[in-house]
Amino acid sequence: MSATEDVPATPVLVQEAARPALPAWQLGAILALGAAVALVPMFALESFQLFQLTMAVIMALAVLGLNVVTGYNGQISLGHGAFYAVGAYCTAVLMSHGDWSFWATLPVSAAVCAGLGFLVGFPALRLGGLYLALTTFSLAVAVPQILKHKAIEDWTGGVQGLFLVKPDPPSWLPLNADQWMYLVALIVSAALFFLAWNLIRSRIGRALMAIRDNPTAAEAMGMDIASLKTRAFAVSAMITGVAGSLGAVAIEFVAPDSFTFAVSISLFVGMVVGGVASILGSIFGGLFVLFVPNLAEEISKAAPGVIYGAILIGFLFVLPDGFAGLLRRLAARWRR
Amino acid sequence: MEGLPHQIVAGIATGGIYASVALALVMIYQATHHVNFAQGEMATFSTFIALSLIQAGFPYWIAFVLTVVISFALGVAIERLLMRPVQNAPVLTHVGVFIGLLLIVGNATGWVFGYTTKVFPSPFESEGLLFGGLVSGHELGSTVVTLAVLLLVYLFFRHTPLGLAMRAAAYNPVSSRLVGIRVGWMLALGWGLAAAVGAVAGMMVAPVVFLDPTMMLGILLYAFAGALLGGIDNPMGAVIGGFAVGVLENLAGAYVVGTELKLTVALAIIIGVLVVKPSGLFGRVVLSRV
Numbered sequence: 001m002s003a004t005e006d007v008p009a010t011p012v013l014v015q016e017a018a019r020p021a022l023p024a025w026q027l028g029a030i031l032a033l034g035a036a037v038a039l040v041p042m043f044a045l046e047s048f049q050l051f052q053l054t055m056a057v058i059m060a061l062a063v064l065g066l067n068v069v070t071g072y073n074g075q076i077s078l079g080h081g082a083f084y085a086v087g088a089y090c091t092a093v094l095m096s097h098g099d100w101s102f103w104a105t106l107p108v109s110a111a112v113c114a115g116l117g118f119l120v121g122f123p124a125l126r127l128g129g130l131y132l133a134l135t136t137f138s139l140a141v142a143v144p145q146i147l148k149h150k151a152i153e154d155w156t157g158g159v160q161g162l163f164l165v166k167p168d169p170p171s172w173l174p175l176n177a178d179q180w181m182y183l184v185a186l187i188v189s190a191a192l193f194f195l196a197w198n199l200i201r202s203r204i205g206r207a208l209m210a211i212r213d214n215p216t217a218a219e220a221m222g223m224d225i226a227s228l229k230t231r232a233f234a235v236s237a238m239i240t241g242v243a244g245s246l247g248a249v250a251i252e253f254v255a256p257d258s259f260t261f262a263v264s265i266s267l268f269v270g271m272v273v274g275g276v277a278s279i280l281g282s283i284f285g286g287l288f289v290l291f292v293p294n295l296a297e298e299i300s301k302a303a304p305g306v307i308y309g310a311i312l313i314g315f316l317f318v319l320p321d322g323f324a325g326l327l328r329r330l331a332a333r334w335r336r
Numbered sequence: 337m338e339g340l341p342h343q344i345v346a347g348i349a350t351g352g353i354y355a356s357v358a359l360a361l362v363m364i365y366q367a368t369h370h371v372n373f374a375q376g377e378m379a380t381f382s383t384f385i386a387l388s389l390i391q392a393g394f395p396y397w398i399a400f401v402l403t404v405v406i407s408f409a410l411g412v413a414i415e416r417l418l419m420r421p422v423q424n425a426p427v428l429t430h431v432g433v434f435i436g437l438l439l440i441v442g443n444a445t446g447w448v449f450g451y452t453t454k455v456f457p458s459p460f461e462s463e464g465l466l467f468g469g470l471v472s473g474h475e476l477g478s479t480v481v482t483l484a485v486l487l488l489v490y491l492f493f494r495h496t497p498l499g500l501a502m503r504a505a506a507y508n509p510v511s512s513r514l515v516g517i518r519v520g521w522m523l524a525l526g527w528g529l530a531a532a533v534g535a536v537a538g539m540m541v542a543p544v545v546f547l548d549p550t551m552m553l554g555i556l557l558y559a560f561a562g563a564l565l566g567g568i569d570n571p572m573g574a575v576i577g578g579f580a581v582g583v584l585e586n587l588a589g590a591y592v593v594g595t596e597l598k599l600t601v602a603l604a605i606i607i608g609v610l611v612v613k614p615s616g617l618f619g620r621v622v623l624s625r626v
Contacts, residue, residue, distance in 0.1 A: 135610060138557050146597070312435065
């Protein structure tokens with residue numbers, strides 16, 4: 001009866017592997033250009049716009065987390081907002097109750113989210129992707145309720161949430177708190193993007209994609225599917241959790257109602273629109289998640305969600321590989 | 337009123353709602369192997385249509401029938417317009433379309449009908465409690481309606497040629513097409529039926545939880561839990577699972593965790609079933625073909 005599920009989807013060729021490596025000077029130039037483009041807004045933008053851009057960077061990181069498990073490993077998660085929330089709360093609780101510095105909370109929130117991701121990925125392991133989507137869907141819906149619960153109110157601040165402060169810029173840097181926050185988000189994200197990029201191009205990354213495209217063949221070739229899948233989930237949850245930590249300090253406030261199901265939906269939409277299974281796509285996804293809801297609200301004040309949903313379905317119909325896929329195809333045409 | 341028997345009976349009444357939504361989910365799952373994440377939003381939209389019809393002066397049961405017919409048509413239209421073009425796409429695309437549908441329908445509901453919470457009338461007199469304070473009129477009435485719907489669906493699938501054709505199309509599309517069944521239309525019909533069943537569930541639950549655009553989110557979660565508990569490929573199992581989840585939820589809410597963690601109970605049931613018995617109580621164990 002599950003014959004339709006067993007037929008693998010049209011295999012996606014691993015284009016990264018086929019492409020010859022760039023010469024060192026080109027790679028260096030691209031990296032320098034990227035750094036320059038990323039740093040200019042720090043001085044050119046007003047503080048609110050800079051805050052928005054900071055959030056876009058953070059969302060890009062969260063989308064990257066989702067992309068690792070859903071895009072590259074084919075396990076559909078509709079609940080990454082939960083990991084984002086847990087990361088945010090780890091940082092918030094440690095900073096406001098334990099007076100920890102922001103940097104010290106990052107490893108803790110990464111570890112907690114990785115553990116949680118492992119636990120969530122485990123039960124749905126033996127089942128089709130749909131069941132995982134279901135489990136994570138219900139996780140995302142349940143999270144605000146759990147965060148509000150009385151038993152942990154002393155730590156989480158209950159419905160009121162917790163207030164925090166942005167990390168102070170070091171005294172030897174002539175930056176204000178907003179600029180420093182942007183830089184912090186940028187550095188942490190860049191580091192994790194680099195790690196994810198390496199992971200995807202490694203043996204494990206290829207194994208993850210093989211499992212997505214044809215699990216039976218992958219298993220026959222000796223890949224430990226259960227272990228790889230749960231680990232991919234843990235890594236993915238960790239990345240999104242760290243994004244949550246950054247988001248908490250950037251907004252300087254956490255409350256249960258900022259982590260509703262809508263967060264998970266936005267991350268999912270961001271991933272699809274940016275480009276499924278694309279590192280670059282995650283960046284577009286982050287920009288989309290932050291700026292398009294405002295845009296949708298300008299088109300139709302009454303029903304921004306209708307526009308948002310229509311954009312999602314439109315992308316799935318017309319550009320299933322997202323914005324990154326469009327760029328890739330344009331680049332291929334130009335190179336030819 | 338506060339006693340255990342009343343909690344169980346009230347659980348059965350809400351369980352009936354979960355059973356209907358679970359049945360709608362299972363019907364779509366059987367026809368297409370997909371779980372419709374927008375099922376709850378579609379049911380809410382239908383319920384708002386019913387409210388508008390009642391406010392326009394239609395008697396309750398006329399409005400009820402009209403709503404079911406309109407929902408059926410909407411379900412068929414959604415399958416034709418949105419699902420058919422991507423029917424051969426990967427699962428991720430389907431989930432994406434469902435999420436888009438959830439956003440569009442959910443938001444359109446608020447846009448068209450407003451975000452304020454509304455009172456939805458119950459057709460069943462609820463003056464006082466029946467059977468020595470055990471059950472309210474609406475609880476009894478909605479359970480009866482739910483059971484009637486379930487019976488109708490059962491009879492339709494078991495004892496009509498069209499029901500047989502639909503089951504055949506879901507079970508083996510290729511062979512069905514060879515014997516002349518129009519498989520595409522069977523899928524559309526399945527969507528229409530599911531939307532109609534969901535609409536009935538929405539109209540039955542709205543007097544209890546009050547009508548607003550996010551009414552069904554929690555209910556959908558419980559319906560998932562019920563469908564999984566009973567076995568997602570078994571309509572009868574989904575119904576029993578739905579009732580069981582209703583009772584479990586009510587008992588847990590009354591005696592164990594309180595009302596604030598009710599959604600977490602659903603999560604716990606879902607994870608519990610997936611860990612202990614992934615095929616559900618009555619589902620078939622699926623072996624993948626190599």
